Amino acid sequence: MxxxxxxPPAGQTPPPPVFGAAAGVIVPNTRSLTMKxxxxxxxxxxxxxxxxxxxxxEEVACLITIVSRNPESYMFHTPNIHLAALQAEAAGLPxxxxxxxxxxxxxxxxLKRALIAAREQYGIEGVVxxxxxxxxxxxxxxxxxxxxxxxxxxxxWLADQEPYMEELxxxxxxxxxxxxxxxxxxxxxxxREIDRRTLDELRTIAEKYHVTLTGEGxxxxxxxxxxxFFTHRIAIEETxxxxxxxxGVLQIGRARLAEK
Amino acid sequence: xxxxxxxxxRDGSLxxxxxVAPVERxxxxxxxxxxxxxxxxIGAPEREGADAVxxxxxxxxxxxxxxxxxxxxxxxxxERPVLGISSGMRALAAAFGGGSExxxxxxxxxxxxxxxxxxxxGREVFSAYTVHEHAVQVPDGFVALAASERCVQAIRHRxxxxxxxxFHPEVRNEWIxxxxxxxxxxxxxxxxx
Numbered sequence: 001m002x003x004x005x006x007x008p009p010a011g012q013t014p015p016p017p018v019f020g021a022a023a024g025v026i027v028p029n030t031r032s033l034t035m036k037x038x039x040x041x042x043x044x045x046x047x048x049x050x051x052x053x054x055x056x057x058e059e060v061a062c063l064i065t066i067v068s069r070n071p072e073s074y075m076f077h078t079p080n081i082h083l084a085a086l087q088a089e090a091a092g093l094p095x096x097x098x099x100x101x102x103x104x105x106x107x108x109x110x111l112k113r114a115l116i117a118a119r120e121q122y123g124i125e126g127v128v129x130x131x132x133x134x135x136x137x138x139x140x141x142x143x144x145x146x147x148x149x150x151x152x153x154x155x156x157w158l159a160d161q162e163p164y165m166e167e168l169x170x171x172x173x174x175x176x177x178x179x180x181x182x183x184x185x186x187x188x189x190x191x192r193e194i195d196r197r198t199l200d201e202l203r204t205i206a207e208k209y210h211v212t213l214t215g216e217g218x219x220x221x222x223x224x225x226x227x228x229f230f231t232h233r234i235a236i237e238e239t240x241x242x243x244x245x246x247x248g249v250l251q252i253g254r255a256r257l258a259e260k
Numbered sequence: 261x262x263x264x265x266x267x268x269x270r271d272g273s274l275x276x277x278x279x280v281a282p283v284e285r286x287x288x289x290x291x292x293x294x295x296x297x298x299x300x301x302i303g304a305p306e307r308e309g310a311d312a313v314x315x316x317x318x319x320x321x322x323x324x325x326x327x328x329x330x331x332x333x334x335x336x337x338x339e340r341p342v343l344g345i346s347s348g349m350r351a352l353a354a355a356f357g358g359g360s361e362x363x364x365x366x367x368x369x370x371x372x373x374x375x376x377x378x379x380x381x382g383r384e385v386f387s388a389y390t391v392h393e394h395a396v397q398v399p400d401g402f403v404a405l406a407a408s409e410r411c412v413q414a415i416r417h418r419x420x421x422x423x424x425x426x427f428h429p430e431v432r433n434e435w436i437x438x439x440x441x442x443x444x445x446x447x448x449x450x451x452x453x
Contacts, residue, residue, distance in 0.1 A: 057274040126321075128274075135389060135431065139367035142320065142391055146366060151321045153274045158282040158431065 035151065036061040038096065038115065038124040040141070042078040043087055044222040045175045045194070046130030046156055046214070049168055051091070052229055053155040054128045061122040062094045063087075064114050070102020079179045079249045080223050083234070090230040090257055094122065112144050119148070126151030132159055132216045161206075161213040165199055172228045176236075178250040179221030180243075184209060187243035190250040194222065223252070232257040262287060262294040262441065263302075263310035267318045267325040267347050271298035279317045282430040283345070286437045287314075299331055299351075307334055312341035312441070315348025317428055320366075320391055322347070329354055341421040343440050346392055349424030353415065358399030363411040365390040371413050371427060373406045379416075379423060379439055380406070388413070388427035395426060 039051040041063035054060050065084040088095035096118045100110035118124045127145050131138040131154045138154055145152035156164065168175065175194045180186075184205060192198055202213055211219040226233040238253035264283060268275040280296060287294045297306055299315075313335070318325065325331070325347060332355040335342060344352035350360055369390045373380060395411030398404050402422075406414035415424045429436035 053277070054274055057272075135368060142366045146320055146364065146393070149321070151319055153278065153319065155274060155277045157278040158285070159277065160285060 034058045035125045036123050037126045037128050037151075037153070038062050038064045038118040038122065039128045040130070041065050041084060041088070041095070042130070043081060043084050043224065044078060044130070045168060045173060045224055046132065046216075048087075048091075048224045048227050049164075049173065050128050050130045050153075050155045051093075052171065052173075052227060054153065055229060058126075060093060060128075061124050062096050062118050063091070064096045064118050064127070065098070066107065066111055066114055067097060067099045068102035068107060069099065070107075079221055080252045083223070083252060083255055086234060086255060086257065087224065090232045090234055091227065092229075092231050096121065108140055108144065111141070112148065115144060115148055115150065119150070124150065126153060128153045128155065130154075130156055132156045132164075132214060133212075134216070161216075162203075165194070165202075165213055169194070169196060169199065172226070173224060174226035174233070175222045175224050176250075177220050178223040178252070180219070180246065180248050181221070182209075182211060182217075182219040183246045185220060185246060185248075187241055187248050189220065190241050190243065190248050191239060221249075226260065230260070233260050234258070261309055261311055262292055263306055263313045264294050264296040265302065265313060265315045265348070266296060266298045267316055267322075267351060268298075269318070269322045269324050271301065275319045275322060278319070283314055283316055283437065286430060286434050287441065290438060290441055292441050299325055300328070302331070302334070307338065310338075310340065313338065313343070314437075314440075315342070315344040315351055317346035317348060317391070320393055325351055326354065335422070338422075339420055341440065342423065343437070344422075344424040345430070346390075346426055346428055349396055349415070349426055350394060352422065352424045353396040353399050353402070356399035356401060356417075358402070359397045360394040361397060361411075362393065363395035364393045365408065365410060366392075368432075369408045369413075369427065371406050371408055375403060375405050377405050377414075377416055379436060380414075381435075381439055386433065388429070388433050389431035390427045392426055396424060 035058045037054050037058050037060055041047045067081050085095055098110050098114035100107040127150050129141050142152050177189050177192050180189050206213045234255050235258035236255045240251045242249050266280045332351045335355040368387050371388045373384050398415055402415045402417050404412045405416050413426045
């Protein structure tokens with residue numbers, strides 16, 4: 001697929017302005033074409049939620065995954081990232097996957113490489129991220145997008161945690177916890193689905209232990225097994241838990257697509 | 261009533277949640293009534309009903325609002341408090357004849373005050389989140405209030421309560437927006453001085 005250049009409003013032929021005499025309102029001439037976007041994708045709830053949001057406004061052309069070999073990666077480490085391709089298939093979207101050694105600044109070059117590949121293969125004009133609070137992450141993605149002339153969207157930026165989690169559940173996302181990295185989460189949390197009952201418990205924990213309701217502070221990691229735009233759901237067939245000292249991961253050994 | 265103005269490329273755009281919703285949240289939490297309109301949909305009723313205006317920012321590549329300067333000319337006769345944030349500062353400055361020049365800053369930046377102003381409550385240095393490709397040339401009738409190492413970061417009209425901030429106060433500096441809406445002289449929250 002060829003490169004599709006971004007079409008900023010400057011490049012469009014605007015309709016003639018119409019002046020509403022009564023109210024003094026000027027009829028909009030703003031951008032009407034949809035943009036092709038790539039979504040930075042970890043397999044967790046935030047990236048798939050913003051993908052869903054982006055689909056409502058623009059065209060999501062591909063998902064973009066950075067697979068880090070460094071478990072300490074600030075930007076990209078995620079349990080079960082090896083299942084990103086299965087999730088992309090469930091979403092009916094192509095996946096651009098780039099591996100990184102996960103060295104602190106090197107991985108940003110790998111991200112840049114992934115965005116260039118996404119632009120070349122799918123003509124993306126912009127990037128969507130699931131950043132909520134992390135200025136560190138948002139800044140780095142913004143800088144790379146700026147270098148490449150890509151738009152950058154952060155639809156969850158500074159989002160209220162409570163309405164976000166409510167909307168996630170109401171919209172039909174099915175999300176399980178696959179990593180816990182802080183007290184008081186014990187191994188019973190691994191594999192739990194974030195439904196209304198779990199959300200109530202998370203709410204209590206968030207208040208008592210001053211952790212974020214969304215896990216944005218790195219307290220827990222999630223994996224999406226179904227989303228409103230998935231054509232299939234993910235059926236998990238084999239898992240194993242590794243847990244010690246309030247740190248644990250649910251490794252998904254085998255999973256497949258299943259009818260919804 | 262505060263009129264919050266969305267400068268993004270389309271009404272209800274994908275950028276709205278990033279640049280408008282955080283400002284709305286601060287107003288909501290402060291209990292201040294507000295209404296939000298896209299910059300292409302501001303008519304006489306919106307202008308006349310507004311006690312103050314907040315012009316929100318846009319994505320880095322989103323500069324469509326600059327192609328319609330006539331949409332912001334009413335600000336020169338508004339005379340009530342205005343807070344222009346990032347792109348909003350650029351639109352405010354442009355309405356008063358101020359140009360802009362390339363200056364890219366992305367990330368946390370140190371802001372130093374150049375002149376005291378009640379909006380900043382005596383703070384002299386603070387760190388702020390910036391996402392911009394252009395800086396504003398201070399228009400006639402305005403003074404520079406603060407700057408980073410690279411460019412002017414805050415301006416105020418010499419006689420009217422019109423402010424422009426190049427950084428994003430809604431990120432880690434919510435106190436500035438709270439001071440803007442709380443100032444009893446502005447009467448926005450129904451309090452008296």
